[in-house]
Amino acid sequence: MSPARPVDDADAKAPSVSTPGFVGRGRELAELRETVSRRPAIVLIEGEAGIGKSRLLQEWLAEPHGLTALVSVCPPLRESLTLGPIVDAFRGIEQLVAGLPLTELAGALRPLFPEWSAQLPPALEPVDDAKAARHRLFRALDELLRALGVDVLVLEDAHWADDVTLEFLLFLVSRQRTDGPSLVISYRPEEVDAGSLLLRLTSRLPVGVAGARISLSAVQPEDTASLVSSMLGGEPISDAFRTFLHVRTGGVPLAIEESVRLMCDRADIVFRDGQWVRLALDELQVPPTVRDSTRERVDRLSTGAQQILRAAAVLAEWSSEAAIAATAGMTIDEARTGIAEAASARILGEDDRRRWRFRHVLVATAVYESIARGDRAVLHRRAGEALEQVAPPPVVRLAHHFREAGETERWARYAEPAAAQALASGDNTAAVVLLLDLLPERALPAPDLARIARTAGLAALGRREPVDEIYHRVVRALRATLEIPGLSAREQAGIRNPLGRLLITGGEAAAARVELEQAVADLDHDPAEAAKAMTYLGWAYGSPWPASTHRRWLRRAADLAEGIDSPAVRLNLAGNRAAAFLMLGDDEAWDVVAALPADGTSAPERLDIARIHTNIGTGAVMWGRYADAERHLAIALRLADAEESSRLRDNVHLELANLDWFQGRWEGLADRSAAFVEANMDRPAIHLAGVRLTARLAAAAGRREAEDQFRLVLDEATRLGAADDTMEAAAELARLRLAEGEIAQALHVTDSPLRTVRTKGIWLWATDLAPVRVEALLAAGEAEAAAALTDEVARGLRGHTAPASRAALALCRAHVSAAGGGPVATAAAYERAAHAWDAMPRPYDALRARERQAVALLAAGRAAEGHALLSAQYEQLFRLGARADADRIAQRLREQGGEVPRLWRGGRKGYGDQLSPREREVVRLVVAGRTNREISQILAKSPATVDQQLRSAMRKVNVSSRTALAVKVTEAGMLDEDGDPGMAVS
Incomplete structure (x- = not known):
């Protein structure tokens, strides 16, 4: 699938902040x-x-x-x-004092309330004793309170x-x-x-x-979520946002509120997928109220305690008295005195190992920000030197402190083992971040920078968030490192290899090919990486190469893989090779697929197998081998669920949605496609695929936005070099232009994609393109060109068995027959095309082919047969959801004197005060204890749709909470399996 144009967050729903609700108390x-x-x-x-x-x-x-x-x-x-x-x-x-039942004692209040002099009793005689005077005043105030x-x-x-x-x-x-x-x-x-x-x-x-x-103590994480949600129109917030905010504010409500307001002012949060999420922030800025309050408290402490707090702010984590003392430049005894004072002020807290740190992150940040920059460097150096005495050395903290101290060599000494430690624990993002900032440090030797760049690039390939700001930082850093003088060819190859693979992920296919080609020439010392690079060069996109060139790269990779000892590497290469052959339309791909396992013995292996089967499922959908697609996607989904890989799950669900489109299972597909578009703005490929699915549905329903959506897909796929993803969009735009009688435009929009197919020789890609191009040529009066193109498609598919491509060829032949053959032969040709689509099955295309068959029958004088077939197609297209096609057939029936079947056209049927089937699905999962997010995943609906259906059900049942809804529908037996699906509620 092609990457999409990133959507600016400014287009997202802007937060409107209100007073927070009262939660957690x-x-x-x-x-x-x-x-x-x-x-x-x-x-x-x-x-x-x-x-x-x-x-x-x-x-x-x-x-x-x-x-x-x-x-x-x-x-x-x-x-x-x-x-x-x-x-x-x-x-x-507001009450007047004059009318109150006060005694003369109230005259003692005159000094405090001179404005009431006219209403209070006369002033009392002064007394010399201060205590007596104060006691008299207290009595007068007490009398006033009671009065x-x-x-x-x-x-x-x-x-x-x-x-x-x-x-x-x-x-x-x-x-x-x-x-x-x-x-x-x-x-x-x-x-x-x-x-x-x-x-x-x-x-x-x-x-x-x-x-x-x-x-009062800090609120719990769930209360943090409720508080923030109440400020943002009652919409939910993401779990990641909740955790981020709760940890950094310590659960202090004012800090939460001020932080949310500040983040909204800075546009650091956006509304996506039915919930508020934060953008990629490393730190949370300290709100002014928290900053000022903290500094006021700190200023009241002694100089020694203030120095202890500055040291603790630099150390940032639980630290021993010795580490704090060394960082502060104090003796142990001096440090203990300062720590005790800071603890008494409830600024520092102690754990059960006698270590200390700030009780709240924002307070620590406020203190840290108050330290002069030059003093910070000194404190960080002391902190690093103190932590060097700890065994084992805390390499991440050491790298941080020496970086902030400006000591590059010591920083690099600890950053690399810290990154290795992060990689060993599966935290690729942490590893990348640790290494990225080292790369601009030209004080390091060129070989060190090359090694660091290569490690960062390989680590970035394993991240779960493939295209984000960190991705772009890595790409920029790798490109900059390649410009450093003195790098050997082997060192450059080590950088170009991950760079090329990253560029593929980001949609820069042509640039990726250049980097990988250069890398392969100097990777002879590393056969595994060389084979991976060759396999990527075997993918048929982003280059003007013909399919034969891609096949050569794939076979070179296969030869190299035979000598690799690692089973995991061989599996990875085989899976990628199979997917690449599927894209080329080569049947030998299925021989490779047959040898692939369906499960693994470790988490990394299972994830790789899941990824491989997802790619194979995608290829099988392209081929029209839908049973194979479902089988491979089921394997991928099982493994992705087992390893809790949300990214892989999204990929699988996207292909399942595509599969449902082709097989005519359109119910609920609009919600699913909208969810893909909304939830994957940071993943271009998934986002653009969601736009394409949305466009298909819009075109079938006759909605005008379909053209803009297909145009977006075409433009972005063209810009990013994903030639295969231009084909369907160009074909659908041409179809829309033909419907408007704009033949020249239909030909123009298919010109470039057809040239790509011819250049690469991959006629599998022409499944959608070829029939509409043939139809446009015929409409332009170029029957010979249409026949020639049909013959060209037939030659290109010779030896290839992809069902979708063979059905498209049958449709091309039927179009050519309609232009020059008799109506009976044409009807038979369209019937053959319809049967080919049915065999997959791909009902929408089969129905449209049978519409053409019916028109040919009418032209042959077989009116009754033609009318019956048109009526049948009208009804099936209407029920499928292809209203535009159904309306076209209805108009044709009327013109031909046929009868249009009377079908209900009022949109979705209303259920009055009864639960609709969709609402019942949602309610049943609510009763089972599922959250809205879980329900949206189970039913493949957007969270917004689930929320809407849940609210509708609550309104019908006349309750105001999920709990009350679950109780009422259960007690009333509304969800009994044998009950009426539209059972009324009261």
Whole structure:
């Protein structure tokens, strides 16, 4: 399949960010609600910055609990105004003080509320004792609270409260036994001093006072997903996005919210395949709110603790006291003092091995970003030298630190074993990333750079994400490395070989051929790689070579493979050779296929076998050997499922969708093709194949967008050198032009593809092209040229047994007969073509051939027979979904005086308040506990379609949740196997 033009993410659905929903705090809200209901009560809500203390209070305050609450917030001031939070809270009340039942004691409030002077009792005589004056003021405030009917006093951010405010809270606690207001207080425990009055609030509760301490921790990963989804219109987010965001924010709601807003502002997330996904980001930028809060906290610490935090930020992972001390340039004792201070501030956390690191990634990032660039290099060098003492050496971390320190030789010394370690664990992407940044370092010797480039290229070939930004970085790096003076021919060949294979993956077929040809000449020292390169040169695309040249490369590869010891390499070569021969239309491919295994003994072997059978299935579909295609694709899907390879599964499902198109199984195919298009924008081949499938359906239905879609496929396949994928698109465009009577355009669009077929001599590729080209020539009055082309196709297919090509040849002959033979012979010729299509089976083409047969019968004067055959084709095409063809036949029947069968034309039948069969499929899987994503994979529908059908079912059953839906349909027996598939719901 040809690669497609990458779709700009700007075309994707743009995020519209809203206030996040309240998630993950149901238990805490219930505890707060229940405790406050048992008045009087004291509730302490503790948690770090951004953990959701204020949101919890907001949700509770918004509830209809019938309580009068006075809310105060402590400002983040180093020297807070005495009783400032309480005063500000009272100033927010709307009730007039003048009418309140206050005693003369309230005159003590005049200094705090000068604006109320006219409403308060006269000022009291001053007292010399500060404690006495404060106690009198507290009593007056308490009286005011009671007069206002305040049931609950809420104080937020009490860690910033002044001492007098805290003393007032203690005063209220002491008086709660007389039915005073309840207290709800939030604070950050890490910012509360050991001797703070705040800690005494719940140490000795009066008798009859309910108490609770609610500690808020980070939300769970699933709550992170729900929170982000609530910000993005309720649409789901991908598992990868959820994990990425949860790990980097530590599950802190404010950090999650701010990060999502920042990512939306930067267009770092897009809507794909029914869910929000992030683009390829290595890091998450620190939101300003988190950055400023972190720096404020760090600035309060001692110089030693700040240096410890800078060292810990550079180390980035769990690190020993010794490593932190060495990085900070401190003694162990000095480091321990700083670590203890940072831990007390709840910035560092400890594990069970007495190692330390930041409690949250974003906090660490904020500290790291505050370090001057020159200081960072020094700290990284110290970190690397400290970690060199660890056994075994942490090579990945060492490579990172020496890279950041600017020490290239030590960086390279550790990057290569780190990459080897990543490759051994199957993480090819990590290996590639480790090596890529080394390649521009010209301080390394040329042979070292050649070795690193070759390793990076080979590692990139094994990545699961074949065409992305990393892919493009690798290609650029390999090309740049080839320009380095002093590389030997063998070193260049080692780079060109993976480069050529990568270029094939990226759709640069012509450039790939150039690189591989040059590589083969100097790979005599490595027969396995030489054979692989030869096999790739045997693939019949991206070059002007005739099929005979490709066959020579394939046979050279086969000869070389016989001397290779590795069974895995021989299997890989045989599988690729078989697929290449299928593309050439050579029957000897099936001899190679017959010797291939259907299973393997290891995961890599099974994945390779799955890939091989997928390619063979693709070739079998092209040939029209659909039973063989289904058998090989079933093997591939079984192995891909067993190894959980989503990429291979996508490839297999695409070919199964193509198979369903050709065999006339069109039900649900539109949803599947749309899903391929939407979900594979980063995989050009799959994306473009999805566009082609969508275009086929659109053309059959008579929709105008089909032309634009086929034009896209043709243009992109031409640009990328995938000549075989230009054929069907050109043929369909020509068919559309002929239907409009534009004969010259039909000939023009098929000119270049036909030249390619003739040059390469691969007439298998002309299955769709040849019949429409013959028809266009005949419409242009060039009967001799049409007959000559038909003869040329026959000669080209001599010795080849592909059923699809043989059926196309029969159709070409029928077209030629229609132009010059009698109508009876023409009818027989079209009947033979229809039988050839039926034998595969390929019903859509068979139905259109029989339409031509019916027209010939009418021309022969066999009206009844012709009308009957047309009517039958009309009905079958209509039910298949080929409405454009059905309408054409209906018009012909009317013109010929025939009767058009009366068929229901209202689109899909409505089911009223009953579950449709499609909805029942979805609901049955919901009852089985499947997620929407799992359902979409099982039913081969897009997630958006599954969601739509699920919502429709919920609406019909009159429920609002998946759980309620499952319960109701189960209790009602709506999914019983023997039940009416359209059973009504109530």
